Amino acid sequence: MCFLVKDEGSIDMMNQSAEDRLNLKGKNPEIFFDYVELCDRSEAESVFKKTLSNAKPGEFETRLFINTELIDVKLSFVPFLLNSSSNKKLTFVYARDITNEKQKELELIRFFNVAENSVNPIQITDLNGKMIYVNKSFINSSGYTKEELIGKNPRVFGSGKSSSKFWDRMWDTISSGKVWVGEVENKRKDNSAFFTQLLVSPILDKDGKVSGYFGIHRDLSEKRTLERQLIHTQKMESIGTLAAGIAHEVGNPLASISALVQVAQRSTDDPFVNEKLSLVKSQITRISKIIRDLVDFSRPSNYELHLTNINESIKEAVEITKVGTKAKDISFIVELSSKIPMLPLIADQIQQVFVNILLNAVDAITEKSSLTKEEKIIVTATSDDEFVKISFSDSGKGIKEENLQKIFEPFFTTKKEGRGTGLGLWVSYGIVKSFQGDLQVKSKLNKGTTFIIKLPMNPSL
Numbered sequence: 042m043c044f045l046v047k048d049e050g051s052i053d054m055m056n057q058s059a060e061d062r063l064n065l066k067g068k069n070p071e072i073f074f075d076y077v078e079l080c081d082r083s084e085a086e087s088v089f090k091k092t093l094s095n096a097k098p099g100e101f102e103t104r105l106f107i108n109t110e111l112i113d114v115k116l117s118f119v120p121f122l123l124n125s126s127s128n129k130k131l132t133f134v135y136a137r138d139i140t141n142e143k144q145k146e147l148e149l150i151r152f153f154n155v156a157e158n159s160v161n162p163i164q165i166t167d168l169n170g171k172m173i174y175v176n177k178s179f180i181n182s183s184g185y186t187k188e189e190l191i192g193k194n195p196r197v198f199g200s201g202k203s204s205s206k207f208w209d210r211m212w213d214t215i216s217s218g219k220v221w222v223g224e225v226e227n228k229r230k231d232n233s234a235f236f237t238q239l240l241v242s243p244i245l246d247k248d249g250k251v252s253g254y255f256g257i258h259r260d261l262s263e264k265r266t267l268e269r270q271l272i273h274t275q276k277m278e279s280i281g282t283l284a285a286g287i288a289h290e291v292g293n294p295l296a297s298i299s300a301l302v303q304v305a306q307r308s309t310d311d312p313f314v315n316e317k318l319s320l321v322k323s324q325i326t327r328i329s330k331i332i333r334d335l336v337d338f339s340r341p342s343n344y345e346l347h348l349t350n351i352n353e354s355i356k357e358a359v360e361i362t363k364v365g366t367k368a369k370d371i372s373f374i375v376e377l378s379s380k381i382p383m384l385p386l387i388a389d390q391i392q393q394v395f396v397n398i399l400l401n402a403v404d405a406i407t408e409k410s411s412l413t414k415e416e417k418i419i420v421t422a423t424s425d426d427e428f429v430k431i432s433f434s435d436s437g438k439g440i441k442e443e444n445l446q447k448i449f450e451p452f453f454t455t456k457k458e459g460r461g462t463g464l465g466l467w468v469s470y471g472i473v474k475s476f477q478g479d480l481q482v483k484s485k486l487n488k489g490t491t492f493i494i495k496l497p498m499n500p501s502l
């Protein structure tokens with residue numbers, strides 16, 4: 042729509058399009074600014090006046106009333122003198138309908154907000170594979186700042202663990218205009234790993250030409266952790282089955298050997314033979330203990346569960362541990378919540394777990410190179426709506442990071458030969474799991490270790 046507007050604001054002339062759209066055919070000239078949306082009116086007028094006084098063109102974006110509707114327009118004002126003699130000042134006003142542009146802008150803002158606030162890390166790269174956009178989640182997940190990422194190749198976030206063939210295949214797929222999906226391991230700025238499913242898609246322009254690429258990550262960390270836990274649980278289970286078999290097969294012959302040794306001992310007076318037989322007996326006792334532990338782990342829990350007072354079990358376990366000579370310089374601090382309800386357990390077994398963990402704690406303290414006067418073991422028991430939580434913290438030598446998973450495996454021990462069989466924690470783990478509980482460990486080398494047992498308040502039977 043084109044208008045010629047007089048300096049006081051009235052329309053002097055207009056083109057056909059303006060006449061049609063504003064429905065002004067055969068009507069008296071009107072004030073142009075009456076068509077401008079109310080809230081913008083005075084500002085539009087002041088831009089208009091400024092162009093007149095400066096004799097320079099000006100622009101203003103607003104909305105015009107057209108047939109009771111408001112239409113987005115861009116106004117351009119171009120002032121000129123019609124002829125110098127008449128001194129008649131007119132302004133050429135050009136109103137361009139920008140409804141479509143506004144709509145597109147709105148759409149863009151909407152998509153931008155979706156991308157920016159998505160929980161999935163998103164990146165957009167140009168044709169050269171340089172990042173031109175990253176959303177908030179990408180920044181948070183990668184640990185880099187926006188400035189550190191823009192202009193870089195997304196490789197900065199990669200772990201380098203996938204082969205170059207893997208990435209070649211991705212490039213082949215997306216440069217042929219197709220979408221690629223794969224699982225990748227990324228590396229945060231602090232070097233920690235971040236597992237995601239990555240979707241990369243080409244961005245096509247309106248002619249169908251590739252103009253860039255976008256990638257969306259889906260966090261898989263939790264899935265990976267669960268998978269790892271599942272594998273660990275399955276491994277423990279299969280070891281349990283194996284152990285039950287071995288215990289059974291070895292246990293019986295061992296009992297016969299033990300009986301035979303006793304018979305042989307009784308029927309000889311030869312001190313040499315007798316001494317050797319005693320040695321055989323003590324070795325058999327050791328093997329029997331290992332077999333008993335194996336049986337403990339794999340014992341099907343068809344024993345009857347009884348409501349058990351956890352606090353009493355803990356107190357007794359602490360008393361049993363304190364009796365050992367190694368424990369004499371260690372202070373035991375026991376803090377038990379009185380609100381813990383009775384739980385359906387097998388009292389002997391859960392106590393065995395507590396004693397196992399406490400004896401390990403005593404060992405970990407006495408194995409330190411130098412002992413202070415403040416060596417202690419802290420035992421606490423608390424409960425919430427779901428779990429009873431029992432924790433055992435010691436000031437012992439701690440566990441090396443690489444051993445943290447291994448300590449629950451059978452026969453893993455760092456103790457001198459003959460001192461530990463490496464079955465204690467394995468058996469404890471089996472017992473706690475049989476009560477549908479969980480046994481976890483946290484440790485700092487040379488600082489101490491904490492074992493946490495969680496037992497469900499309402500185990501499903």
Ligand SMILES: Nc1ncnc2c1ncn2[C@@H]1O[C@H](COP(=O)(O)OP(=O)(O)OP(=O)(O)O)[C@@H](O)[C@H]1O
Pocket residue numbers: 397401402405435437438439440448449453454455456460461462463464465466467490
């Ligand atoms: N509180 C602790 N502090 C430091 N290391 C520990 C602690 N508890 C367990 N460990 C480590 O875990 C290993 C395995 O423990 P586990 O109780 O299974 O076997 P063990 O104590 O060596 O032998 P046993 O079968 O006689 O208990 C230990 O050898 C030790 O290295």
Ligand SMILES: [Mg+2]
Pocket residue numbers: 397400401461464465466
């Ligand atoms: Mg032990």
